[in-house]
Amino acid sequence: MPSIIDFRSDTVTRPTPAMLEAMFSAKVGDDVFGEDPSINELEQKAAALFGMEAGLFCPSGTMTNQIAIKVHTQPGDEVICDALSHIYLYEGGGIAFNSGASVRLLQGNRGRITAQQVADAINPNDVHKPVSTLVSLENTSNRGGGACYSVEEIIAIKRICESNHLKLHLDGARLLNALVATNEAPTTYGMLFDSISICLSKGLGTPVGSVLLGTNAFIQKARRVRKAFGGGMRQAGYLAAAGIYALDHHVKRLAQDHEHAQAIATCLQRKDFVGQIMPVETNIIIFEVKGRFTPKAFAEIMEKHHIKVMAISPTQVRMVLHLDIHPSMVQLTMDVINSL
Known part of the structure; x- marks a missing residue:
């Protein structure tokens, strides 16, 4: 699996x-x-x-x-x-x-x-x-x-x-x-x-x-x-x-989480179903989902690809980067987002 x-x-x-x-x-x-x-x-x-x-x-x-x-x-x-x-x-x-x-x-x-x-x-x-x-x-x-x-x-x-x-x-x-x-x-x-x-x-x-x-x-x-x-x-x-x-x-490596968050946010910006993205300063991405997806639907689609995200409101999704998210996982996530 x-x-x-x-x-x-x-x-x-x-x-x-x-x-x-x-x-x-x-x-x-x-x-x-x-x-x-x-x-x-x-x-x-x-x-x-x-x-x-x-x-x-x-x-x-x-x-x-x-x-x-x-x-x-x-x-x-x-x-x-x-x-x-x-x-x-x-x-x-x-x-x-x-x-x-x-x-x-x-x-x-x-x-x-x-x-x-x-x-x-x-x-x-x-x-x-x-x-x-x-x-x-x-x-x-x-x-x-x-x-x-x-x-x-x-x-x-x-x-x-x-x-x-x-x-x-x-x-x-x-x-x-x-x-x-x-x-x-x-x-x-x-x-x-x-x-x-x-x-x-x-x-x-x-x-x-x-x-x-x-x-x-x-x-x-x-x-x-x-x-x-x-x-x-x-x-x-x-x-x-x-x-x-x-x-x-583990303190200095936090910068990698911030870089990963920036990369995913940049990928999300290109999608028509993504609205406002809060400025990404550290390791958290909160963005608006609109149009052909709801936050819940987006989370369900991502989970089918074995990627878990959180719908935190009727209009928003949150993604948080951390120690267990490696560069290859970030790339795979962006590939899935690009495919939607």
Whole structure:
């Protein structure tokens, strides 16, 4: 049977043989006691990469985001974010469920909000309104087609937050994609954000895990929240070893995913059934399907060729490039698209 070419998400990757070897040889201990050397190494490595004080390894990016929101807010506070934010759309109502906070949704540009929008959304000191406490950004923006923030805009947002006593969190599930695409330094982000969540199981190709970064005091509180959320793990160093390997070996190769996305987007532009394609900045392609196909029909036709894509709306399809998509698969995909 032909192998499946899976563009549904960059979460579908399998560990490489070298990553598996690193996992098999990992030194482990009980992480709840703080005694897993591989987890400690991963947390320290990730924190150092961004110039931050400490890190916390968690099973998922949803958990790291939700822990950060819980630490930064009190029940009745308000979180400011874009309407397309993962923390709002795809985390099971966790802001309300876990933190008892409300959300101020902003209509940004492909998932990115501006400093002026943030300034306008901050509530006055009025007992009738929730207390604006936290701003959350997402870089890259998933529903924005992998769009990247400019550092200049983040700096402007940070100034608004500081002058109004708000914390600034980054859902950086694909932050390393953004850093590779823009050639920016991780430490720049470490200086701007009060907390950062980075995902290891997307572009970096690990099987499980995300790391939450912040100050020592923030991570100490976050560790207590993780325990309350049921996220304390024992000999999870086997998973952390995959993250260490990924940070050492899988960051620079993200550029290949970006190149592959550009090639497929260029191919799609030539087809009469493809409408607007969001600008392709990183590894995500979101495009409009019209005319002789619907998104569902297009996905079904591609699957007949053993290619999986995702219809994400009545008008749009998403394709995500990742570690397990090789150049030959990209060429085969373009050949199928050209044949339609």
